[in-house]
Amino acid sequence: MEIKSSENESFRLVYEEVFPVVMRVAYHVTYNMDVSEDICQEAFIRFYEKNIDFRSVDEAKYWLIRVTKNLAINVVKRKSREQAMVDKIKKAPKVPVQNGEDALMDSETRTLVREAVEKLPEKLKSVLVLKEYADLNYKQIAGILHISESNVKVRVHRARKIMESMLDREEMHVS
Amino acid sequence: MCLDDQILNTYLDGELSEPWKTQVEEHLNYCAACKRRFEQLRTLHKVVSESRLEEQEIAPRRDKVLQFIEKNYMEKKNSVGFLHRDFRVKTPTLLMAAAAFIVVLVGALVLSPTPHPESDGLIPRVVPTEGAVVQVRATEGLAASQVLDNYPLEEILKYLDSRGYEVDLRVKGIQPMGDQAPNE
Numbered sequence: 570m571e572i573k574s575s576e577n578e579s580f581r582l583v584y585e586e587v588f589p590v591v592m593r594v595a596y597h598v599t600y601n602m603d604v605s606e607d608i609c610q611e612a613f614i615r616f617y618e619k620n621i622d623f624r625s626v627d628e629a630k631y632w633l634i635r636v637t638k639n640l641a642i643n644v645v646k647r648k649s650r651e652q653a654m655v656d657k658i659k660k661a662p663k664v665p666v667q668n669g670e671d672a673l674m675d676s677e678t679r680t681l682v683r684e685a686v687e688k689l690p691e692k693l694k695s696v697l698v699l700k701e702y703a704d705l706n707y708k709q710i711a712g713i714l715h716i717s718e719s720n721v722k723v724r725v726h727r728a729r730k731i732m733e734s735m736l737d738r739e740e741m742h743v744s
Numbered sequence: 745m746c747l748d749d750q751i752l753n754t755y756l757d758g759e760l761s762e763p764w765k766t767q768v769e770e771h772l773n774y775c776a777a778c779k780r781r782f783e784q785l786r787t788l789h790k791v792v793s794e795s796r797l798e799e800q801e802i803a804p805r806r807d808k809v810l811q812f813i814e815k816n817y818m819e820k821k822n823s824v825g826f827l828h829r830d831f832r833v834k835t836p837t838l839l840m841a842a843a844a845f846i847v848v849l850v851g852a853l854v855l856s857p858t859p860h861p862e863s864d865g866l867i868p869r870v871v872p873t874e875g876a877v878v879q880v881r882a883t884e885g886l887a888a889s890q891v892l893d894n895y896p897l898e899e900i901l902k903y904l905d906s907r908g909y910e911v912d913l914r915v916k917g918i919q920p921m922g923d924q925a926p927n928e
Contacts, residue, residue, distance in 0.1 A: 577818050580818070584806075584810060588802070588806045588809070588810075589799065589802045589806065592797065592802045592805060592806070593796055593797045593802070596797045597796070597797065602801070602805070605805075606805045606808070606809060609805070609809055610809045610812060610813070613809065613813055614813060614817065617813060617817055617818075618817070678791065678795070679794075679795045682791060682792055682795035683795055686792070686795075697792070700757070701789070701792050701793045701796070702793070702796045702797070706757070706758075706759065707757070707759050722750070722753075722754055722759065723750070725753060725757065726749060726750040726753045726754075729749075729753060729785065729788060729789070729792075730749065732788065732792060733784075733788055736788070736791075
């Protein structure tokens with residue numbers, strides 16, 4: 570289905586499907602809910618105002634993910650430049666405790682994982698976030714980041730290696 | 745030969761193509777070490793992936809941002825908000841604006857209280873300097889002489905005096921009386 574980003578019907582269709590994905594991408598790069606909301610808003614406003622034709626919802630989604638990721642990376646870079654790293658993890662929203670078998674993750678583990686993701690170098694972080702939180706395959710990630718598929722493969726592997734060593738150090742047993 | 749982490753990760757992500765995929769599966773069936781390592785990587789992936797922002801955390805933000813865009817962009821498509829208004833104006837409007845500006849500018853110059861050159865009348869004001877002589881002939885220029893004709897000589901002299909001229913009055917053909925008196 571062809572998408573015209575300035576047409577209200579198209580916009581709503583894409584918005585419904587893509588907002589959760591871009592919100593997750595923004596969040597797992599910045600780890601700040603308010604900043605992530607602003608980034609997503611900015612991305613969708615650009616999307617609406619640019620009046621771009623996309624061949625499919627997926628194409629629109631990739632465009633939005635790319636814009637969101639770039640905005641988020643810029644925020645992180647600016648923040649680190651300003652040396653104003655607040656303890657964002659502590660500001661993470663409190664998730665209501667889930668009951669039953671779905672409650673696989675305790676909040677402590679979640680915090681450790683998020684801290685580890687945050688510490689990854691930018692290039693590895695982008696790839697891992699798109700892989701683990703946007704549920705994209707190597708080809709899609711390669712297209713969004715303008716890198717080769719084999720490069721994606723290597724970066725996923727390196728990112729996980731670093732994640733594993735950081736989580737091991739935190740004495741979190743992943744095995 | 746055992747499998748390295750990169751191959752296991754690629755297999756885990758479902759990105760390994762044939763014939764490698766089948767080979768990896770066969771290997772994992774009999775190699776306990778690789779199987780154990782694969783399970784570790786799978787757990788890591790699971791733990792990382794499940795630390796994701798959850799639907800219930802996203803929903804309020806999704807509604808809020810959509811409302812903002814609907815209100816400020818979709819509804820105002822025809823009556824655009826101030827910041828996003830197109831500032832292009834039609835040429836006649838632009839000309840009118842330019843004309844108005846010029847009128848204001850000229851008005852400001854004409855009415856400005858800054859000292860402008862005093863209307864000099866017939867001759868310029870001079871700054872008296874020692875030895876400087878300005879010769880003005882009443883017959884010079886028809887217009888000037890006609891205007892001068894309207895004034896008595898006394899008034900003309902007063903006027904010149906007021907403007908800083910030291911007047912030496914000579915009448916053609918008549919010698920000044922004082923100069924020759926001692927000789928006679």
